[in-house]
Amino acid sequence: MTRYSRITGTGSFLPPRRVTNADLVAELAAKGVETTDDWIVERTGIRARHFAGPDVTSSDLGAQAALHAMSAAGVSAGEIDLIIVATSTPDMIFPSAACILQNKLGIAGCPAFDVQAVCSGFVYALTIADSMIKTGSASKALVIGAEVFSRILDFNDRTTCVLFGDGAGAVVLEASDLPGILACDLHADGKHVGILCVPGTVAGGRVLGDPLLKMDGQAVFKLAVGVLHDTALATLEKAGRTAADIDWLIPHQANIRIMQSTARKLKIPHEKVVVTVDQHGNTSAASIPLALDAAVRAGTIRPGETLLLEGVGGGFTWGAVLLDF
């Protein structure tokens, strides 16, 4: 019998401090940085985001999301045999946020590691977990996207600081006789490193280079629309399905205009696109599982429906996962 992987529970967690556009506009104005609610809403669709407190880490947010996902799946911590955390804002340089989170959940022994693919991180992590389950290396995996992007934002740069937020989303992925995950498609092209990066590093006890996020928004926008379309089509083709089979498109929540344009190209009506960017901003690797969990808990996504998850981000990285929920 073929062994598949299937999502059996979802969870998410947002830090309590919600910052509306009006709050952010006022905070930025106090330091001489000019922006408006109108500009942010019109160009991005973002109305609010959550920011974590100074002592809160990605593993803190991820552990809360994981607890909600395990509770939804009816799985106890002791049964988990794989933990993958997608993050670009880990707690430490090492060890991984996954190991720190594993300990916070009281789990020991199972493999735990981080995946660094920026905003495509969750799609990468889900693909890896699917492969490990299909080959028998794991049976009950926690796949988590967790970020504190507020830590790497330059609040003097209005072109980036209004876009991002903090949060975490998680799924429990279990071995199953029925699919589950139908097809995955991952890509990267390192020649685009410079258009979206945090170029700094740590050496000799000092931060070298700029440790804050840099983005050429227009270049990212153009590339994103093209690769998201390509990866959606490639994933559908691998599964022998068409865009008409998709009940819900769950794109990386970066910008409502990119999401609408991706859906339009696939001829998916906008009512079938899960949108949380208005309330969460861009939470990088956390955005897809956060959106998934919000739609599941709202009763919008129902068991048996077909979902296309797709991500794009720094690297450049992109990819998609098609699944029956």
Ligand code: UT7
């Ligand atoms: O998660 C990884 C993926 N990331 C993304 O997908 C981001 C992709 N890019 C985008 O979402 C958009 O390019 C942005 C939202 C970042 C920018 O939107 P845009 O329509 O491409 O604007 P723009 O960069 O062309 O800037 C238009 C104008 C500029 O002024 P001038 O030169 O026309 O006078 C900017 O200086 O808007 C100005 N501007 C702002 N004005 C008010 C830029 N940021 C702001 C701001 N408030 N926050």
